[in-house]
Amino acid sequence: MIRLEGLSKIFNTVNGQVAAVENVSFELAAGEICVLLGPSGCGKTTTMKMINRLIQPTSGKVYINGRDTDEVDPIELRRTIGYVIQQIGLFPNKTVADNICVVPDLLGWDRRKSRARAAELLEMVALDPGTFMKRYPRELSGGQQQRVGVVRALAADPPVMLMDEPFGAIDPVNRGVIQDEFLRMQKQLRKTVIFVSHDLDEALKMADKVAIFRAGRLEQIARPSQLLANPATPFVETFLGSDRILKRLRLVRVAEAMISNVDVVFPGDPVAKAGQLLKASKHPAVMMLGPDGRVSGIVSQEQTAAGNGTCGDYATPSRVSIPVLADLRNAVALMFANGMSIIPCVDDDGKLRGALTYLSIVQSLEMAEVST
Known part of the structure; x- marks a missing residue:
C-alpha cells in the first residue's frame, strides 16, 4: 500500500548541507499501522511529511497503492490522505461538524452526506453527535478536541492516514482511552497509518510494525514482538531499554x-x-x-x-x-x-x-x- 524507496532529504543551511533523512526504504501493507520511533531530530517526522509532500524529497520515491506520488498534484494528494497533528489545528470559528467536514466540503460532497458522516464518526469516538455537532472548539476539553481532530482526518474516508504525535499532549488517562478508541476504529476501518511517536510504550501498543530511526537512517523495522526479541543493532537494543523482555509481556495474550x-x-x-x-x-x-x-x-x-x-x-x-x-x-x-x-x-x-x-x-x- 505504501512503499518508500531510497527516500532522502537534504536541507541547505548556513553551515552547509544537512542530511535529515538518508536512503530510507520500507513497505507497509494495506490496513497496517507503522509507528516511526526514535530520538528527537532522527528524521521520523521529516520522513512522514515527505509521504504527503509537505516536504519535498531530495531523492527517492514514495508509492501509494502502486502510484508514484511525484505524478500527483500535491493538493490532490493531500486531500486523499488523512493528517492528524499534536496541535490538532481545529478552526476556532467553525463548529465541530464544519471542522470535521472541511475536506468533504472541498471535495464537493453533498452537505447531508458529509454531516451524516461526521455524526457517524463522532459516535465511533464516544462523542454524542446531538451534543457535539454544533459546539465550537473552545467548548471542548483537550481530549475531546483531539478526538475531533482524529475523526476529521477520517471524514473523506482516506485510505492512508498520517499521524504526527497525535496523542502526545493528552494526559495519560485520556491518552489511553483515545488510543483504545482509535484501535477499535481501526479494526473496523482498516486504514493504512504512518504514526510518529516518541513513546515506546505507545508504539508497542499501537503498531503492527515499528520503524526505529537514528540520525536520519532507518535502523530497524519489524513487528513489535520481533523487535523486542531480536534488536538488529546495539543502538536499537539500547533504545528499547534493559527491560525489553518485560515489555514483551504486553504483546502476548x-x-x-x-x-x-x-x-x-x-x-x-x-x-x-x-x-x-x-x-x-x-x-x-x-x-x-x-x-x-x-x-x-x-x-x-x-x-x-x-x-x-x-x-x-x-x-x-x-x-x-x-x-x-x-x-x-x-x-x-x-x-x-x-x-x-x-x-x-x-x-x-x-x-x-x-x-x-x-x-x-x-x-x-x-x-x-x-x-x-
Whole structure:
C-alpha cells in the first residue's frame, strides 16, 4: 500500500548541507499501522511529511497503492490522505461538524452526506453527535478536541492516514482511552497509518510494525514482538531499554501462554484426588469448579497434605481470575499483587479456559523468541 524507496532529504543551511533523512526504504501493507520511533531530530517526522509532500524529497520515491506520488498534484494528494497533528489545528470559528467536514466540503460532497458522516464518526469516538455537532472548539476539553481532530482526518474516508504525535499532549488517562478508541476504529476501518511517536510504550501498543530511526537512517523495522526479541543493532537494543523482555509481556495474550488442559476438581471430591493430579502434572495448584463451571476455589499442594476430607474443606476461595484476551503484563501484575503462583484464565462468561503459571509465561516468551 505504501512503499518508500531510497527516500532522502537534504536541507541547505548556513553551515552547509544537512542530511535529515538518508536512503530510507520500507513497505507497509494495506490496513497496517507503522509507528516511526526514535530520538528527537532522527528524521521520523521529516520522513512522514515527505509521504504527503509537505516536504519535498531530495531523492527517492514514495508509492501509494502502486502510484508514484511525484505524478500527483500535491493538493490532490493531500486531500486523499488523512493528517492528524499534536496541535490538532481545529478552526476556532467553525463548529465541530464544519471542522470535521472541511475536506468533504472541498471535495464537493453533498452537505447531508458529509454531516451524516461526521455524526457517524463522532459516535465511533464516544462523542454524542446531538451534543457535539454544533459546539465550537473552545467548548471542548483537550481530549475531546483531539478526538475531533482524529475523526476529521477520517471524514473523506482516506485510505492512508498520517499521524504526527497525535496523542502526545493528552494526559495519560485520556491518552489511553483515545488510543483504545482509535484501535477499535481501526479494526473496523482498516486504514493504512504512518504514526510518529516518541513513546515506546505507545508504539508497542499501537503498531503492527515499528520503524526505529537514528540520525536520519532507518535502523530497524519489524513487528513489535520481533523487535523486542531480536534488536538488529546495539543502538536499537539500547533504545528499547534493559527491560525489553518485560515489555514483551504486553504483546502476548493470556490465551497464548496459559495451560489449556488444566486439571479440575469439585468441592465433594476427596482432597487426595487433588494431590494425585498435582503429583502427575507438577502444577502448583488445581482449580476447583462450582456447579456453574466457574472457579470457586484453588487447592494447592500444601493443602492436599492433610490426606482426609474433601477439596471443599481445604480449598482457598478464588479471589481473582484473568480474561484470556488480557495481556501477560496484566496477568503478572495480578499474580504478584495477590501472591498467586497460578491464576485461573476465564472467558467472557467467567468460565474456566485454562490456568497461567510463572513457568508457562516463561515458556511462552521463549517460544515466541524462537518463532521470531
